[in-house]
Amino acid sequence: MKTTIVRVSVSSFAAGIAVASDTSLKGKPFVISSASNLRAVVLDLSSEAQKDGITKGMSVKKASRIIPSLRIIPPSPELYKKADHIISDISGKFSPSIEFGSHGRFFIDISGTSKLWGSAIDTAAKIMTEIRNSIYLDACVGTASSKTVSEIASSVAHPYGLISVRHGSEKHFLAPQPVPLMPGIGPVISERLSIVGINLMGELAGISDRHCIKLLGSGGIKFKEKASGIDTEPLFTEHARKPSIRSSIINQTDPESLEEAMMILLRICEDTGFQMRELDLSAMKVSLNVAFSDGLVRSGSLESTGPLWSDMEIFHFASLILRKIKEEKRTKIRILTLDLSKLSTSHYQVPLFTHPSVKAEHRLQETMDHLKKRFGMDSVRKALAFAAPE
Amino acid sequence: MNIHIGTSGFDYDDWSGVLYGPDTKRKDRLKIYAQNFSTLELNYTYYSMPDERNIAAMIEVTEGNLSFSVKANKVLTHTPGNIEENAVLFKKALQGLSEKRLLSAVLFQFPYSFHYTPENRKHLSTLLNIFGELPCCVEFRNDEWSGQSVISGLRKRGVALCSTDMPDLPGLSPGFDLQTADFGYLRLHGRNRDSWWSGDNVTRYDYNYTDREIESVAVRVSNLALKNDNVFVFFNNHRKGNAVKNAFKLQERLKSVQP
Numbered sequence: 054m055k056t057t058i059v060r061v062s063v064s065s066f067a068a069g070i071a072v073a074s075d076t077s078l079k080g081k082p083f084v085i086s087s088a089s090n091l092r093a094v095v096l097d098l099s100s101e102a103q104k105d106g107i108t109k110g111m112s113v114k115k116a117s118r119i120i121p122s123l124r125i126i127p128p129s130p131e132l133y134k135k136a137d138h139i140i141s142d143i144s145g146k147f148s149p150s151i152e153f154g155s156h157g158r159f160f161i162d163i164s165g166t167s168k169l170w171g172s173a174i175d176t177a178a179k180i181m182t183e184i185r186n187s188i189y190l191d192a193c194v195g196t197a198s199s200k201t202v203s204e205i206a207s208s209v210a211h212p213y214g215l216i217s218v219r220h221g222s223e224k225h226f227l228a229p230q231p232v233p234l235m236p237g238i239g240p241v242i243s244e245r246l247s248i249v250g251i252n253l254m255g256e257l258a259g260i261s262d263r264h265c266i267k268l269l270g271s272g273g274i275k276f277k278e279k280a281s282g283i284d285t286e287p288l289f290t291e292h293a294r295k296p297s298i299r300s301s302i303i304n305q306t307d308p309e310s311l312e313e314a315m316m317i318l319l320r321i322c323e324d325t326g327f328q329m330r331e332l333d334l335s336a337m338k339v340s341l342n343v344a345f346s347d348g349l350v351r352s353g354s355l356e357s358t359g360p361l362w363s364d365m366e367i368f369h370f371a372s373l374i375l376r377k378i379k380e381e382k383r384t385k386i387r388i389l390t391l392d393l394s395k396l397s398t399s400h401y402q403v404p405l406f407t408h409p410s411v412k413a414e415h416r417l418q419e420t421m422d423h424l425k426k427r428f429g430m431d432s433v434r435k436a437l438a439f440a441a442p443e
Numbered sequence: 444m445n446i447h448i449g450t451s452g453f454d455y456d457d458w459s460g461v462l463y464g465p466d467t468k469r470k471d472r473l474k475i476y477a478q479n480f481s482t483l484e485l486n487y488t489y490y491s492m493p494d495e496r497n498i499a500a501m502i503e504v505t506e507g508n509l510s511f512s513v514k515a516n517k518v519l520t521h522t523p524g525n526i527e528e529n530a531v532l533f534k535k536a537l538q539g540l541s542e543k544r545l546l547s548a549v550l551f552q553f554p555y556s557f558h559y560t561p562e563n564r565k566h567l568s569t570l571l572n573i574f575g576e577l578p579c580c581v582e583f584r585n586d587e588w589s590g591q592s593v594i595s596g597l598r599k600r601g602v603a604l605c606s607t608d609m610p611d612l613p614g615l616s617p618g619f620d621l622q623t624a625d626f627g628y629l630r631l632h633g634r635n636r637d638s639w640w641s642g643d644n645v646t647r648y649d650y651n652y653t654d655r656e657i658e659s660v661a662v663r664v665s666n667l668a669l670k671n672d673n674v675f676v677f678f679n680n681h682r683k684g685n686a687v688k689n690a691f692k693l694q695e696r697l698k699s700v701q702p
Contacts, residue, residue, distance in 0.1 A: 172611060172634075174618040175659035182662050185669070206617070209591045213670055214621035215663075221613025222586040229559065229590025253590075 055220050056164045057173045058288070059147075060195045060203035061180060063140070063157025064212045067097035070136055071126045073189040083124035086113045094346070094387075096128060096303055100212070110346045110387065128303065136188050143183045147176060152200075152288040155301060157190065160200055162288050174217035181215060198223060199284035201236060205254075208234045223282030228255030235276060239349035242269065242276075254280040297394040298336070300325040304387055311379050314386055318375055319437050321391045322368040327425055329393050330418075335360035337395035339370040343378050344388040351378045360397055363418040364435070367393065446668055447482040447510065447547065448694050450686040451630065451679035454487070461684030477505035480690065482512065482547055484630075484677040489514045489552075492529070493536040502539060511540055512547040512580070512628075512675060519570060520553050526566065530573045541577060547675050548603065548628060549574055552582040555614070559587035571600055580605050580628040583616045598623040605629075606667065608660065610636040620663055626675065627667035631660065631689070633680035649682040652689045661696045 063069060067085040072078045082102035084095045093113045102123065107116045117123050137155060144151045147170060150162035163176050170176040173196040181192050195206025197218040206216040209230065218226045232252055233243045245268060251257050257265075258280040265273045278284070289297075302321050318341075329336060339361065340354035353374040361367050371391055424433045453476040459465055462479065463472055476483060485493075485501075493513070501511070518529045540546040551570060557563055571579060581597065582605035583589075597604050603624040609615060609632040620627075633650025635642070642649070652660065660676075667674045676693065678686035 171655065171659045174608075174620075175656075175662070178620065178659065178663045178666055181666055185666075191669075209589070209594065210621060215618070215666070216589070216621070217618035218589075219586070219611055219613055219615060219617060222615070222617065225586040225614070226589050226617060229587065229592065231591060234591065 054165050056162065056198050057220075058197060058200055058203045059161045059163055059173070059177050059180060060197075060200070060207040061140070061144070061157070061159055061161070061184070062193050062204075062207045062211075063136075063184065063190045064193055065097055065100070066136070066156040066190070067128060067133065068099050069190040070129065070132050070188075072099070074129070074132060075126075078124065078126070081124060082107075082120050082122070083126055084113065084116055085126050085128055087127055136190070139188050140184060143180065143187060146183075147180060150288055150290050152290055157184075157192070160203065160288050162290075163196075172217075174215065177215050177217060197226075199282070200286055200288065201279045201284040202227065202282060204236050205230055205234050224255075224258070227280055227282055228253065228258070230254045232257055232280075235279060237350070238276060240347055241349055245269070297392050297396065298325055298329045298332075298334070299390060299392045300328070301388055301390040304385075304389070311376065314375060314379065314389075315372060316437050317386075317389060318371055318391075319364070319368050319435060321389055322371055323364045323434060324430065325391050325393055326362075326364040326367050327422060327430065329396070330362065330422055331426075334396045335362040336367070336393035337361065337397065338393070339367055339374070340392040340394065341371050341374040341378070342388075342390040342392070343375070343386055344390075345382060345384040346387045347384050349382070349384070351382060353378060354392075356395065361393075363414055364421075365414060365418075367391075445673045446664055446676065446697055447673065448676045448690050448697070449480040449482040449484060449678075450476075450681065450690055451484040451514075451677045452486045452681055453483055455681055455684070457682065458684045458687060462687045473501060473504050473509075477509040479687075480509070482510045482675055482677075484512045484514060484550065484675075484679075486514045488533075488536075489517055492516055492518075492532060495536050495539055498536055499539050502543060502545060507543060507545065510545050510547045512550055512677065513537055513540070514550045514552060515570075520551050520557070523562070523566070526569065527573065530570060534574060534577070537577065546577060547673075548578045548580040548626065550580050550582065550605070550628070552605075553584060553588075555584040557583070557585055559585070559590070559593075571602060575600070578624070578626060579603070580624075580626075582607060582630060586614055586616050589617050589619075594621060594623060601625065603628045606663070608632060608634070608663075610634045610639050612636060612639055620667055622667075622670040625671065626673040627671035629660075629664060629667065629674065629676045631676070631678045631680065631686075633685075645682055648680045649685075650680045651683075651685040652678075652680070652692075654692070657689060657692045657696060660693060664693070664697060 083099050084102055085097040086093045086095055095109055095111045095116055098107055105120055107119055140157055141153055144159055144161050148161050148163050148166055152160040177194045177196045181194050184190055184192050191213045193207045193210040194215045195203040197203040197206055198220050202218055202223045206218050210216045232238055232246055257277055265277045300321050302317055338354055338356045342352040344350045355370045355374055421433050454472055463475055516533055519526050537546055580603040601624045603626055604619050604621055606620045606629040633648050635650040638646040664674055664676055678690045680686050
């Protein structure tokens with residue numbers, strides 16, 4: 054059975070949801086950002102604002118100078134979550150095998166479903182229609198034999214449409230695509246490749262392994278293979294990956310300083326840790342993904358020798374990763390994503406012979422969780438997390 | 444949104460009993476066609492150069508009720524070399540249609556052998572420059588023409604990239620449902636895998652879409668219609684009148700979304 058993956062990416066997710074919930078925004082220039090903050094940046098924007106030269110990551114101050122009548126809409130995380138749930142339900146109708154990202158981005162493995170839904174292009178068109186009919190959002194969709202090729206196809210289809218790459222045509226499809234469309238390749242790597250005349254994926258696929266390693270390090274081989282259409286990465290479905298617990302925070306203030314980033318990190322550790330403990334789980338692995346305002350993404354992970362349970366234990370590991378990433382790159386951070394994995398279902402027990410401060414921390418955590426459950430996530434937080442900018 | 448459904452060609456003997464009566468004279472076929480469809484993809488123009496008189500006669504017979512998409516002659520799309528003289532000649536023949544606003548598009552269908560080479564890119568650019576002010580649509584059969592730069596180039600020129608439905612075979616152009624112009628264009632060639640490479644221009648398109656497949660086509664057409672002012676849909680599976688039967692079914696299915 055041939056593998057067929059559908060990649061769906063909702064264009065301008067936050068802006069689309071803003072229009073869906075307030076139709077007076079239709080056809081108007083507006084941006085999504087925190088209006089209350091002077092250092093706020095544009096998180097998303099309408100196509101009308103884009104036409105006038107406003108871009109994501111631009112300061113709201115500058116954007117308002119370009120369009121004085123610009124409307125600034127605050128982000129609605131609750132609505133985004135709801136929309137993601139609806140999209141998840143729609144995807145679930147077509148296949149049980151889904152790798153769900155956030156903000157309307159996901160992969161669906163539709164292999165073997167043609168008798169139910171038709172060919173890849175037919176299925177993809179149906180998914181697009183269902184999303185449109187349910188939540189009035191436009192999607193870019195790519196179908197192909199792998200995650201990478203389907204993701205690139207959906208990027209080429211941007212801002213709206215569908216591209217269905219045939220089995221066996223992956224290499225030809227990828228060859229003329231610009232290198233920056235490759236997932237994981239940011240502006241720095243693109244520039245490095247461009248200097249030596251590699252601008253298209255076909256050119257990247259054509260270099261020798263030795264040359265590739267010299268240019269990009271040993272990790273570069275992975276990109277070279279992907280540029281040739283070789284990608285065997287499976288979908289990380291909820292079922293396949295064991296439950297990993299993930300939370301993201303989109304920064305509206307672009308923390309440059311490590312201290313400010315740490316405050317935000319603690320906040321996200323509290324949110325993720327709470328979710329984990331609600332499921333009676335503890336984690337052995339902490340992964341952090343940092344998206345910078347220049348588009349580059351850095352990630353790291355650490356494994357513990359024992360189960361991590363409290364927010365402060367998780368924060369300890371996450372902060373080590375963040376510190377290392379920030380040492381290498383000092384650009385402003387836009388999105389922080391924390392993943393807790395290698396989860397254990399056995400309920401965490403405080404060791405019998407342990408330091409009293411650990412027991413106290415454990416009790417404090419239980420009390421905080423109890424309060425959060427009753428009065429909401431923001432009812433109680435560590436002082437440092439409260440100081441994190443909204 | 445306006446969805447226009449038709450077929451590729453109309454003058455087929457094996458459409459007797461499907462669209463035409465057994466005694467229908469050949470000269471009456473176009474008139475009958477125009478009573479049933481709002482648009483037609485003229486494909487005789489691929490084999491022989493059209494002339495103004497011929498086109499004028501077609502407009503007269505159809506009383507201005509039928510819009511035409513005209514397939515570019517093979518000397519423009521299937522023959523390398525100097526095309527400018529023939530392109531100007533071909534364009535001149537379309538003047539009447541253009542003036543009467545009955546020209547849906549000029550369709551440039553390039554063969555599988557038309558690779559993504561600098562010469563062919565120049566060839567395409569020359570053609571699009573000559574036909575610039577007319578609505579143009581480009582259909583590639585080769586999968587090498589799927590780069591982002593090709594799509595953005597067509598978008599800049601306002602040229603439609605043809606959406607197609609054909610068998611899922613390696614090497615063939617990807618399925619595209621994109622907006623690159625102010626109109627969308629879908630050609631349905633059938634899904635006959637077995638005779639796609641080995642068959643001739645009759646057996647290759649010998650296919651009858653099932654009701655479920657028509658339903659899927661309707662979904663694709665509706666998606667295209669969301670972003671395009673006009674969408675033209677042509678069934679090219681002409682053998683045994685299948686194109687007509689399928690076009691009727693699609694018309695029926697899309698009745699509810701038409702204004």
